[in-house]
Amino acid sequence: MNDLLSGAYRGRFAPSPSGPLHFGSLVAALASFLDAKSHLGQWLVRIEDIDTPRTVKGASDLILSTLDAYGLHWDEHITYQSAQLDFYQTHLEKLFDESQLYACQCTRKQIKALGGIYNNACRKLELPTINQAIRIKQNSPVLKFNDLIQNKVSVNTSFATEDYIIKRRDGLFAYQLVVVLDDIHQGITHIVRGADLLEPTVRQMSLFNVYNENIPLFAHVPLAVAEPGFKLSKQNYAPAIDITKPQLALFDALRFLGQAPIPELLHFKVEEIIAWAISHWDINKIPKVTEIQLIKNENNPHCQFLALKNN
Incomplete structure (x- = not known):
């Protein structure tokens, strides 16, 4: 615990530039950011553009500007896998x-x-x-x-x-x-990401062992799904989150993560929402399920989704 309080925590968000960030991406980014910052840690952003056939021109810059608009400000320089x-x-x-x-x-x-x-x-x-x-x-x-x-x-x-x-x-x-090589090189200690990567984690852990390096702690947040087994993703054309009105999506993401945001947050500035979220962050409140279904809200302007249904 002393290491965490001293800022030794190093987390990261590693999107692939195959399209803009959607709600599921925001959930993963926000959880990773809040866990790092609540432990006085560093939060790095890595662009995973190693799969060049899937890279969309301009997507990296759009992802970074979206993170910035949502108050998720990264530490250190951006790493691009294509340069490694x-x-x-x-x-x-x-x-x-x-x-x-x-x-x-x-x-x-x-x-x-x-x-x-x-x-x-x-x-x-x-x-x-x-x-x-x-x-x-x-x-x-x-x-x-x-x-x-x-x-x-x-x-x-x-x-x-x-x-x-x-x-x-x-x-x-x-x-x-x-x-794994990136996580080793950047000294990553905690990896908070989507539950779609639960299974590959064992391969990554074994590779950390092959390189005789410490294995980070892993935390996998539930996936946002439109229906059971159908996750929101860039590949199935999930809509991009609104870069001009971050408050609503941030509020919904906090609800999704079980953090019980107060309604007043909807009227706060982005920086105030993020500050509240850091001070109230509790990873133990995140539902211990692998996916949560989003049910669209057509009537209530204060919530993008009417309900979150654990599957």
């Missing part, structure tokens, strides 16, 4: 030198025919790495972990023990590798 390629390659080669990686020629179609889980078929083939996917040997898998919101989390054993891809056949670095 040499850094990633150096650490990839370190794993090669330790014989922890291998080339894989299996296609998605072949793996799908196996039931969707790769069977480590290429591990002993010693294939050349040119034009092949690169997988890591999952010799010390993590099967379960304690989440600060979701409590005890267990994942499918087949998923946790699969040798997964860390560099794609097209030469792009995979998310699992770069997110």
